[in-house]
Amino acid sequence: MKRFGLRLAVCALVGFAPTVHAAVKARPAAIELPFMAGVPVSTYHPLPRTDLLIRDATVLDGDGHRFDNADILIHDGKIVAVGAHLVAKPGVEIVDAKGRWVTPGIIDPHSHDGTYAMPLTSVDNQASDVAETATPEEEDTWILNGVNTADATFIYALRNGVTTLQVLPGSTPLMSGRAVTLHPIPAPSVTDMMVPDAPAGAKMACGDNAKLHFGPLNQKPNSRGAEAAMLREAFTEAKAYRDAWVKYAKSGRGAPPERDIKLDTLAAILDGDLRLNIHCYRADDMNNWTRIAHEFNFRITAFHHAVEAYKTPQLFTDNHICAVVWSDWWGFKMEANDGIRENAAILDHDGVCVTMHSDGPVIGQRLNIEAAKAAGAGRRLGLSEPPEHVITWITSNPAKVLGLETRMGSLRPGFDADVVVWSADPFSIYSHADLVLVDGAKAYDRFDPRYQPKSDFQLGRPAGEEMQP
Amino acid sequence: MIAPSFFAAVAAVAIIHATAWPMTGHGKIDNATLVIRDGKIASVEAGGAPPADAQVIDAKGATLTPGLMNAATQLGLVETGQADETNDMATTNATLGAAFDVTYALNANSVLLPVARADGLTRAVSYLSGSGVVPFTGQAAVIDLNDTPDIVDQPRAAVYAQVGSASLSGAGGSRAGQWQLLRNALSDARDALKLKDAKPVREQQALARVLDGTVPLVIMAQRESDIRQAIALAKDYGIRVVVMGADEAWRCADALAAAHIAVVLDPMDNLPISFDQIGARLDNAARLDKAGVKLAFYSSGNPIYLSYNAGLGMREAAGLAVANGMDYDHALAAVTRNPAEIFGIANHYGTLAPGMDADLVLWDGDPLEPSSAPLKVFVKGVEAPLVTRQTELRDRYYPAPKPGELPAEYRK
Numbered sequence: 001m002k003r004f005g006l007r008l009a010v011c012a013l014v015g016f017a018p019t020v021h022a023a024v025k026a027r028p029a030a031i032e033l034p035f036m037a038g039v040p041v042s043t044y045h046p047l048p049r050t051d052l053l054i055r056d057a058t059v060l061d062g063d064g065h066r067f068d069n070a071d072i073l074i075h076d077g078k079i080v081a082v083g084a085h086l087v088a089k090p091g092v093e094i095v096d097a098k099g100r101w102v103t104p105g106i107i108d109p110h111s112h113d114g115t116y117a118m119p120l121t122s123v124d125n126q127a128s129d130v131a132e133t134a135t136p137e138e139e140d141t142w143i144l145n146g147v148n149t150a151d152a153t154f155i156y157a158l159r160n161g162v163t164t165l166q167v168l169p170g171s172t173p174l175m176s177g178r179a180v181t182l183h184p185i186p187a188p189s190v191t192d193m194m195v196p197d198a199p200a201g202a203k204m205a206c207g208d209n210a211k212l213h214f215g216p217l218n219q220k221p222n223s224r225g226a227e228a229a230m231l232r233e234a235f236t237e238a239k240a241y242r243d244a245w246v247k248y249a250k251s252g253r254g255a256p257p258e259r260d261i262k263l264d265t266l267a268a269i270l271d272g273d274l275r276l277n278i279h280c281y282r283a284d285d286m287n288n289w290t291r292i293a294h295e296f297n298f299r300i301t302a303f304h305h306a307v308e309a310y311k312t313p314q315l316f317t318d319n320h321i322c323a324v325v326w327s328d329w330w331g332f333k334m335e336a337n338d339g340i341r342e343n344a345a346i347l348d349h350d351g352v353c354v355t356m357h358s359d360g361p362v363i364g365q366r367l368n369i370e371a372a373k374a375a376g377a378g379r380r381l382g383l384s385e386p387p388e389h390v391i392t393w394i395t396s397n398p399a400k401v402l403g404l405e406t407r408m409g410s411l412r413p414g415f416d417a418d419v420v421v422w423s424a425d426p427f428s429i430y431s432h433a434d435l436v437l438v439d440g441a442k443a444y445d446r447f448d449p450r451y452q453p454k455s456d457f458q459l460g461r462p463a464g465e466e467m468q469p
Numbered sequence: 470m471i472a473p474s475f476f477a478a479v480a481a482v483a484i485i486h487a488t489a490w491p492m493t494g495h496g497k498i499d500n501a502t503l504v505i506r507d508g509k510i511a512s513v514e515a516g517g518a519p520p521a522d523a524q525v526i527d528a529k530g531a532t533l534t535p536g537l538m539n540a541a542t543q544l545g546l547v548e549t550g551q552a553d554e555t556n557d558m559a560t561t562n563a564t565l566g567a568a569f570d571v572t573y574a575l576n577a578n579s580v581l582l583p584v585a586r587a588d589g590l591t592r593a594v595s596y597l598s599g600s601g602v603v604p605f606t607g608q609a610a611v612i613d614l615n616d617t618p619d620i621v622d623q624p625r626a627a628v629y630a631q632v633g634s635a636s637l638s639g640a641g642g643s644r645a646g647q648w649q650l651l652r653n654a655l656s657d658a659r660d661a662l663k664l665k666d667a668k669p670v671r672e673q674q675a676l677a678r679v680l681d682g683t684v685p686l687v688i689m690a691q692r693e694s695d696i697r698q699a700i701a702l703a704k705d706y707g708i709r710v711v712v713m714g715a716d717e718a719w720r721c722a723d724a725l726a727a728a729h730i731a732v733v734l735d736p737m738d739n740l741p742i743s744f745d746q747i748g749a750r751l752d753n754a755a756r757l758d759k760a761g762v763k764l765a766f767y768s769s770g771n772p773i774y775l776s777y778n779a780g781l782g783m784r785e786a787a788g789l790a791v792a793n794g795m796d797y798d799h800a801l802a803a804v805t806r807n808p809a810e811i812f813g814i815a816n817h818y819g820t821l822a823p824g825m826d827a828d829l830v831l832w833d834g835d836p837l838e839p840s841s842a843p844l845k846v847f848v849k850g851v852e853a854p855l856v857t858r859q860t861e862l863r864d865r866y867y868p869a870p871k872p873g874e875l876p877a878e879y880r881k
Contacts, residue, residue, distance in 0.1 A: 156740060311866050330777055332772075334552055339859070373840055
């Protein structure tokens with residue numbers, strides 16, 4: 001009981017410390033808080049693997065370093081060392097990477113793969129799995145239940161160096177639901193793709209989307225004012241719900257409060273057990289929602305899209321919020337009119353944790369090029385953007401967004417061996433991901449058909465996805 | 470404010486020490502000297518001496534190409550997504566059909582144009598994405614991105630028709646209907662024009678220019694079966710057909726080459742995003758090119774790139790074509806000379822040959838690397854400003870005002 005109570009106190013004080021939770025927490029107390037109940041345990045297992053020594057590569061380690069002619073030793077799915085002239089024991093497979101580049105696997109913190117599943121048809125037009133859109137408050141939906149694990153887009157992402165991605169529910173509802181973090185390795189069950197012990201995320205959306213969808217249907221919200229009001233109303237209710245449960249769990253007396261799985265999600269956000277990702281474009285919107293987060297004492301992990309983040313960088317540094325941005329999207333809606341290509345570079349220069357993201361399967365295959373474009377714009381503004389730093393925008397920084405920075409996103413000893421061997425400088429349009437390792441196992445090899453997965457849909461059809469090296 | 474052009478044309482400009490890609494079929498010229506006079510290219514030669522009266526620009530080895538051309542954009546027709554009243558790229562007016570002409574809507578003050586130009590685009594096709602009379606979407610214009618109110622290079626440069634799953638509902642739900650409607654319209658126009666006292670309706674007047682070979686019929690189609698239908702239609706009517714989209718065109722590359730049908734495609738397209746695009750693959754461009762099909766590029770795989778990043782998106786796509794097997798100079802041709810030939814402006818744009826409009830770009834790196842950007846852009850001999858609304862936003866907010874200074878909004 002005592003330890004349980006202490007943990008609650010820590011949560012109330014810190015509220016939002018990045019915590020890594022097993023899906024079902026071992027609590028000493030007899031009465032468990034239900035807010036994270038039902039989250040499935042990962043059934044992912046690494047693919048078959050042998051130990052590897054990658055030799056003679058130009059290495060960008062994801063921690064800001066560049067090593068030329070370096071070796072990377074991988075044992076039991078973990079990075080053992082990065083250095084010169086590493087020696088392999090017998091039986092270790094050697095990968096000659098002379099003239100090639102090696103980086104950590106790319107992490108996409110904002111994907112809709114599996115829900116924006118190929119091919120899109122009139123069925124998706126009628127009812128898409130990207131998001132439940134019946135009401136603006138769908139926080140009880142978990143996108144893992146909507147993921148089509150056979151979607152070809154996972155494979156396209158993998159083939160281009162993505163080793164981990166966060167699938168978020170779509171941004172039509174104000175409160176969009178829970179996210180899931182996956183390895184893009186297709187399997188029959190979504191739990192087979194779930195990154196083990198990954199912190200869970202949730203998604204909300206500010207601004208135009210909810211009001212433009214529900215307003216014309218004569219539903220609330222039809223304004224930003226109502227969006228903020230609904231957010232405050234929901235968290236007022238969630239706070240009372242959480243307090244009632246905490247009181248019940250501590251005392252062990254009386255009848256349990258009535259379960260409400262919508263409020264579970266919000267209570268878990270209040271407890272810091274769900275990392276909050278908010279779709280938001282305008283600087284004023286991001287400031288408003290941050291203020292509401294302060295009022296209810298929950299943490300915002302990242303603003304996604306954030307096209308006007310460069311107008312308000314201090315909001316991000318003061319509140320330790322990451323900015324998840326595109327390189328060059330703008331103009332496609334009113335709230336995206338002020339997008340600039342230097343957004344990432346300016347934020348980075350100001351000390352903001354900045355990451356690229358895909359939001360769709362086309363650039364989900366080229367996050368390295370997204371980073372290259374954003375860095376190029378920064379260089380022209382006079383901001384130094386060497387490749388060993390730019391790589392952090394698609395590796396170690398998105399690992400922070402997912403709460404996985406203690407085990408992936410860089411090539412540190414002991415970290416998961418999620419590794420890409422690139423044919424050339426990964427920030428060149430001419431480069432290819434030659435070899436993609438997930439937990440030290442070959443998940444894709446551009447030169448070996450044994451490691452080239454193909455989606456079920458494309459079987460028996462004149463599909464065009466095979467690549468000719 | 471973006472100032473009106475004060476980059477007035479001087480008598481002559483000589484760019485020296487450039488690595489020039491003239492796109493005349495002979496590769497690149499190292500240490501090139503290119504002379505601009507009266508808005509036209511006067512000469513391009515290795516190591517040439519600049520004329521005495523020329524303003525000299527030392528390229529210091531930088532790459533010099535023609536200004537680029539995007540073969541499918543909606544520049545001048547779109548402004549802000551979701552704000553429909555700012556967009557003119559489609560009509561539901563059922564009376565216009567093939568006669569629908571974008572030229573009347575073109576907006577030279579669109580904030581999209583300077584962005585495209587600052588990315589190296591100096592010419593673009595501006596086309597319509599839908600209309601009320603299936604299968605036609607109307608007539609596109611070629612624009613040039615000079616900094617004046619007159620941006621029309623070639624009005625009514627092509628007639629567009631759409632077939633396939635994207636527009637089935639208008640044809641009653643079957644693409645058989647789309648093809649028959651298209652054939653009927655061409656047959657009716659041909660018959661009407663043959664009559665002694667021909668009184669063709671407006672749509673037939675537009676189709677007359679297709680039937681007599683003045684302009685191409687651009688058929689937007691992705692699926693192999695539709696592309697083969699387009700080849701058959703071109704043969705049956707003896708008209709010049711261009712296939713646009715064409716994700717599965719690699720499956721009939723030889724037939725397209727034999728029929729001399731040019732293809733406008735997005736090299737980024739590699740996803741089976743619809744049932745019409747199951748065969749999409751990254752080496753579509755390389756395979757068509759090797760078969761001898763004339764190619765021009767655009768970028769729509771990411772819909773935002775179609776117009777909002779019409780220059781950068783297309784360059785990224787062209788680079789991707791090279792990454793997947795296309796010859797570099799052929800990819801450059803697909804964003805310069807080829808679209809000029811397809812859309813009828815090759816007599817004044819598309820190469821760095823003497824007498825051509827002096828559309829050129831000096832690059833800070835490889836133009837097909839999307840991390841590169843233009844150092845200088847000339848449109849018809851006039852150096853164009855590289856200022857965009859976005860660079861003004863950037864310069865207003867970065868570096869951030871210090872405490873005690875006026876807010877960014879007070880900066881110019």
